[in-house]
Amino acid sequence: MNKLRGVGALVCFQGIGEALVYFSGIPIPGPVIGMILLFATLQLTCTETPEWLGHTGYFMIRWLSLMFLPACTGLFFLPNIAADQWLPIIAAMVVGTLLTMVVAALLMKKLMPARAQEP
Numbered sequence: 001m002n003k004l005r006g007v008g009a010l011v012c013f014q015g016i017g018e019a020l021v022y023f024s025g026i027p028i029p030g031p032v033i034g035m036i037l038l039f040a041t042l043q044l045t046c047t048e049t050p051e052w053l054g055h056t057g058y059f060m061i062r063w064l065s066l067m068f069l070p071a072c073t074g075l076f077f078l079p080n081i082a083a084d085q086w087l088p089i090i091a092a093m094v095v096g097t098l099l100t101m102v103v104a105a106l107l108m109k110k111l112m113p114a115r116a117q118e119p
Contacts, residue, residue: 002051003059
């Protein structure tokens with residue numbers, strides 16, 4: 001039941017984000033705005049992530065690779081487009097991966113407490 005509650009919250013915030021994009025014309029994906037709103041809500045109302053939302057997030061991250069299948073399928077069934085655009089696709093993948101790794105490392109360094117040096 002907790003996973004269902006978590007999925008409901010995620011879908012609700014995604015819907016709010018989609019509605020904001022639709023009515024305001026902001027050029028940002030609705031799910032991104034929804035996750036920013038969820039983050040802001042959690043920051044303002046909770047001292048830590050609710051257990052039911054944490055379990056749902058963990059469950060979804062475990063199966064994250066399945067969420068990339070539609071994009072991979074699109075590349076497979078559109079070889080003419082992919083053949084002409086292989087260099088930008090690879091460049092976007094490499095740059096995106098490196099940028100994600102750098103940002104994640106910087107955030108970990110900033111947000112994790114410093115450990116005392118052992119002698």
